[in-house]
Amino acid sequence: MTHIVFLVPAEEEMLEAAEYYESQRRGLGRTFLAEVQRTVDRIVENPRLGQAVRQGIRRRLLRRFPFGILYQVDPDEIVIIAVMHLRRRPGYWSDRV
Numbered sequence: 001m002t003h004i005v006f007l008v009p010a011e012e013e014m015l016e017a018a019e020y021y022e023s024q025r026r027g028l029g030r031t032f033l034a035e036v037q038r039t040v041d042r043i044v045e046n047p048r049l050g051q052a053v054r055q056g057i058r059r060r061l062l063r064r065f066p067f068g069i070l071y072q073v074d075p076d077e078i079v080i081i082a083v084m085h086l087r088r089r090p091g092y093w094s095d096r097v
Contacts, residue, residue, distance in 0.1 A: 014083040
């Protein structure tokens with residue numbers, strides 16, 4: 001089984017987004033987190049399927065939410081670099097790698 005590691009900023013932005021969605025409608029934050037988990041599971045199943053956005057960095061889009069998961073595939077783990085909103089500050093995460 002592949003080990004998944006979330007960088008602290010990626011985990012923080014995921015939780016902030018979930019809190020925002022939950023404040024908009026009860027249960028929507030939980031739905032967001034479930035979609036993140038589903039997308040991470042898809043990444044584990046086929047890590048090379050994500051769109052290459054930079055040397056060694058790939059992106060998978062979430063369904064139903066305007067977010068993408070940026071990740072790096074290492075020999076023993078997959079590192080989640082960002083859980084990024086697709087319409088805000090492109091490239092803000094680049095100093096994390």
